[in-house]
Amino acid sequence: xxxxxxxxxxxxxxxxxxxxxxxxxGPDAGSDCFQxxxxxxxxxxxxxxxxxxxxxxxxxxxxxxxxxxxxxxxRRPLPVGALPERAGQPAARDDAxxxxxxxxxxxxxxxxxxxxxxxxxxxxxxxxxxxxxxAAARQNVRAGLARLRSEVTP
Amino acid sequence: MTADSLExxxxxxxxxxxxxxDAVSAAIARAEQEGLVDVAYAITDSxxxxxxxxxxxxxxxxxxxxxxxxDDVLEGLAARVAPxxxxxxxxxxxxxxxxxxxxxxRRHQFxxxxxxRLSSGFRKAVLExxxxxxxxxxxxxxxxxxxxxxxxxxxxxxxTAMATNPIPIVVPCHRVLRTGGNLGGYGGxxxxxxxxxxxxxxEATLF
Numbered sequence: 001x002x003x004x005x006x007x008x009x010x011x012x013x014x015x016x017x018x019x020x021x022x023x024x025x026g027p028d029a030g031s032d033c034f035q036x037x038x039x040x041x042x043x044x045x046x047x048x049x050x051x052x053x054x055x056x057x058x059x060x061x062x063x064x065x066x067x068x069x070x071x072x073x074x075r076r077p078l079p080v081g082a083l084p085e086r087a088g089q090p091a092a093r094d095d096a097x098x099x100x101x102x103x104x105x106x107x108x109x110x111x112x113x114x115x116x117x118x119x120x121x122x123x124x125x126x127x128x129x130x131x132x133x134x135a136a137a138r139q140n141v142r143a144g145l146a147r148l149r150s151e152v153t154p
Numbered sequence: 155m156t157a158d159s160l161e162x163x164x165x166x167x168x169x170x171x172x173x174x175x176d177a178v179s180a181a182i183a184r185a186e187q188e189g190l191v192d193v194a195y196a197i198t199d200s201x202x203x204x205x206x207x208x209x210x211x212x213x214x215x216x217x218x219x220x221x222x223x224x225d226d227v228l229e230g231l232a233a234r235v236a237p238x239x240x241x242x243x244x245x246x247x248x249x250x251x252x253x254x255x256x257x258x259x260r261r262h263q264f265x266x267x268x269x270x271r272l273s274s275g276f277r278k279a280v281l282e283x284x285x286x287x288x289x290x291x292x293x294x295x296x297x298x299x300x301x302x303x304x305x306x307x308x309x310x311x312x313x314t315a316m317a318t319n320p321i322p323i324v325v326p327c328h329r330v331l332r333t334g335g336n337l338g339g340y341g342g343x344x345x346x347x348x349x350x351x352x353x354x355x356x357e358a359t360l361f
Binding site: 113 | 160161163164165166173174176177178180181184185188190191192193195228229231232233236237238239240241
């Protein structure tokens with residue numbers, strides 16, 4: 001089984017992977033999460049046993065790095081309400097409120113919504129990334145959207 | 155607000171791709187520091203077209219002409235050397251500098267270390283001999299090279315060794331001609347072979 005050159009994965013997926021990270025934790029932390037994800041992927045790559053669904057595999061790793069980041073931030077004493085604004089605001093200057101709300105969704109909903117709309121992954125791959133069933137992935141997207149709709153004004 | 159507008163806002167938002175390019179560069183630089191790049195490559199311009207140069211820790215492992223299909227060459231490196239193949243041009247700066255000097259006629263010998271792992275056996279022995287003993291501006295025949303390798307009957311095998319040379323230009327298979335001076339073949343195309351021979355004979359005004 002031959003793996004493609006790792007550069008090919010970066011060429012095909014790095015832009016979306018970076019957006020996926022930045023959308024959830026803001027530009028600075030997002031670039032850190034992206035870099036941690038690429039390092040973890042590089043370390044694991046030579047021992048991968050199948051070259052299938054490499055995009056889903058990359059997003060699975062990035063999703064874990066984002067969760068690690070959120071956990072680390074949660075352990076830090078920050079003023080209530082400071083995190084979502086800081087984290088979400090710069091992801092899209094023109095849609096700061098929306099990204100602040102995305103950043104404050106529960107892990108699975110945030111992961112599901114960003115994987116679905118930013119990474120454009122099918123539910124089966126979102127399920128892989130979130131380690132749940134496709135039905136649960138769909139449910140998390142739906143719940144995340146409902147919550148966003150209640151929080152964000154058009 | 156409709157579901158469509160929320161979803162399209164989600165799709166639209168996010169940083170632009172130039173941020174991603176910076177993040178990729180930073181990640182590759184860190185990967186180099188942490189020893190996670192098994193094969194670094196770069197594409198470099200030359201008077202005979204873009205050349206792909208690729209190096210491992212041991213040295214230059216592959217040089218490929220555009221006609222070989224750079225994507226195919228990278229796939230081959232992933233399969234035959236290691237899959238962590240990354241565009242990391244900084245590591246190729248020394249060989250790119252030497253190639254520039256060579257094409258300007260200012261360098262007659264390459265000094266970068268070579269990684270011979272893509273050759274083996276008789277082919278490798280012949281290529282090493284060619285690299286060490288056939289200097290700039292000289293040509294030899296397949297038969298000469300077979301004789302130098304101690305096996306005058308092996309000119310066909312010498313031809314195969316030249317055709318499968320993983321590091322052309324630096325390992326100068328363009329200096330190997332058919333007996334009688336017929337050009338023979340070349341992986342980079344005959345025009346490239348002629349250009350290199352003219353460059354080395356001092357006749358070239360192209361460069």
